[in-house]
Every structure is written in C-alpha cells, then in structure tokens.
Amino acid sequence: MSRRWPLLWLALHRRRRMLIGLLIGMVVFEALIVVVTNTIPPGRLFSGGGSPPSAYRAFSGSSGDVSIASYPGLLGAGLTHPFWIALQLTVIGSLAAAAVAADVESGTIELVMVRPVTRTRLLAERTAALLIASAALTAAATLTVAAGVALSPEIHADVGLGGVFAAGLMGYGFALCLIGPALAVSAAGRRRAQVLGTVIAIGAVGFAVNFIALAWEPAASLRYISPFHYYAPGDALARGAVLWADLAVLTGVGVAGLLAAHLLLRRRDLAP
Numbered sequence: 001m002s003r004r005w006p007l008l009w010l011a012l013h014r015r016r017r018m019l020i021g022l023l024i025g026m027v028v029f030e031a032l033i034v035v036v037t038n039t040i041p042p043g044r045l046f047s048g049g050g051s052p053p054s055a056y057r058a059f060s061g062s063s064g065d066v067s068i069a070s071y072p073g074l075l076g077a078g079l080t081h082p083f084w085i086a087l088q089l090t091v092i093g094s095l096a097a098a099a100v101a102a103d104v105e106s107g108t109i110e111l112v113m114v115r116p117v118t119r120t121r122l123l124a125e126r127t128a129a130l131l132i133a134s135a136a137l138t139a140a141a142t143l144t145v146a147a148g149v150a151l152s153p154e155i156h157a158d159v160g161l162g163g164v165f166a167a168g169l170m171g172y173g174f175a176l177c178l179i180g181p182a183l184a185v186s187a188a189g190r191r192r193a194q195v196l197g198t199v200i201a202i203g204a205v206g207f208a209v210n211f212i213a214l215a216w217e218p219a220a221s222l223r224y225i226s227p228f229h230y231y232a233p234g235d236a237l238a239r240g241a242v243l244w245a246d247l248a249v250l251t252g253v254g255v256a257g258l259l260a261a262h263l264l265l266r267r268r269d270l271a272p
Contacts, residue, residue: 033078034148076234142168180257
C-alpha cells in the first residue's frame with residue numbers, strides 16, 4: 001500500500017475484486033456487441049418490420065437522426081445498454097457511498113477523523129479513487145469497441161476510431177454527471193441507501209425518462225432533465241466528433257456536484 005494518498009489506494013484496494021470483475025464483464029459485453037454488429041448487418045435486424053420507431057434512438061444513444069439499424073446505432077446501443085448502465089452505477093454507487101456516508105452509518109468516521117486527515121483531503125482522495133475506477137471502466141469499454149472497429153473493415157467504413165474515442169469521452173462525461181451528485185449526497189447523508197438511491201434515480205430513471213420523452217410527444221420537453229439526452233454515443237460515433245455542448249452539460253453537473261460535496265462536508269456534523 002502506498003504511503004502517498006493512502007485513502008485513495010485503500011478505497012481501490014478494498015474493492016479490487018469487484019473492480020476486476022466489472023472490468024472483465026465490460027470487456028466481454030462490448031466484445032459481444034461488436035461480434036453481433038459484425039456478424040449481422042444492421043439492416044437485416046429490422047428487415048421484417050421496416051425502420052425501427054424513432055423512440056429507439058434512446059437505445060442507440062442518439063438524440064438526433066442515428067437509427068439503431070446502423071453500425072453507429074448498434075455500437076451506440078452497446079454504450080447505453082442497461083448492462084453498461086448497471087456496471088457504471090455499481091462502481092459509482094459503491095465508491096460514492098463509501099466516500100463519507102458509509103463511515104457515518106457504521107460509526108467509523110470518528111476513527112478516520114482523529115487521524116491527521118482533513119475533511120478536504122478525505123473527500124479529495126476518495127473522489128480520486130472513484131474517478132480512477134470509473135475512468136478504467138469507461139476505458140475498458142472504449143478500447144474494446146475500438147479494437148473491434150479496427151479489426152472489422154465493414155464497421156470501420158462507417159465508424160472511425162475518432163468517433164469511438166469521442167463516444168468514450170462522452171461516456172466519462174456521463175459518469176461525471178452521476179459522480180458529482182452522488183458524492184454531494186454522500187457528503188451530506190448518513191446512509192448508504194441515500195447515495196445508491198440518488199445514483200439509481202439519475203441513471204436508471206433518467207434512461208426511462210429519456211425514452212418516454214422520445215416516444216411520447218407531449219412529454220418531449222422532459223428529455224432535457226435526463227442525462228441521456230446529453231450522453232449520445234451514437235451521435236458521436238456517426239459524426240466522428242465529440243458533442244462539446246452536451247459534454248459541457250454533463251461535466252458541469254458533475255463539477256457542481258463535487259463543489260457542493262466539498263461545501264456540505266466542511267459544514268456538516270460528522271457525529272454518527
């Protein structure tokens with residue numbers, strides 16, 4: 001264990017088996033998506049029923065004109081699939097809850113704070129651990145898709161590697177959008193369940209809201225409150241570029257959450 005940033009390395013060490021399992025699961029899942037995409041041309045998947053409904057843009061990670069019946073759409077589906085979401089939520093929920101709330105709930109926060117560790121350092125090192133873990137998971141998905149695209153001339157003709165890495169950057173922006181609010185709740189809360197509920201609400205419920213907004217015209221305006229309106233990997237794959245305005249929204253929410261977490265932790269009573 002490194003003596004520099006001990007809280008960071010301890011947070012990662014305690015969850016090393018979980019992180020390794022999630023990384024393996026992400027690589028296997030994205031490899032499967034690439035194999036399916038390469039084996040079955042997108043047009044054949046919907047050949048019996050014509051073009052898929054516009055609401056399916058939610059499953060392809062698109063807020064624009066990218067259909068799931070396309071190479072960018074199918075690869076984008078792998079980056080917005082419930083399995084991808086679940087893995088991200090697991091990492092963020094676990095490490096964000098452990099940042100502050102878990103120690104308060106278990107009564108161990110006083111043992112941590114009697115050491116020469118400031119509240120700022122406590123939050124900074126545990127936030128860094130979460131950022132590293134989420135970055136590793138996002139990188140695993142991105143590199144797997146990139147390898148599949150590079151090895152498939154058919155897919156590479158429609159999807160460039162620049163688009164893959166742009167989608168990966170958007171994915172990390174999405175993770176930041178969850179990390180910030182989750183840490184703010186952890187810094188102010190006293191229960192792990194509060195943090196996990198926040199992560200699920202933003203991630204899982206956010207996906208449902210975006211789908212409803214795309215499928216039902218009267219609810220169209222609701223899409224702006226969902227992170228999945230701004231996290232559009234299908235669009236990034238198709239355009240071969242980062243959607244900077246959307247990434248700014250995702251990152252802005254994350255940074256605002258981190259600042260709120262810092263202020264809340266400085267002012268709160270840490271007694272269990």
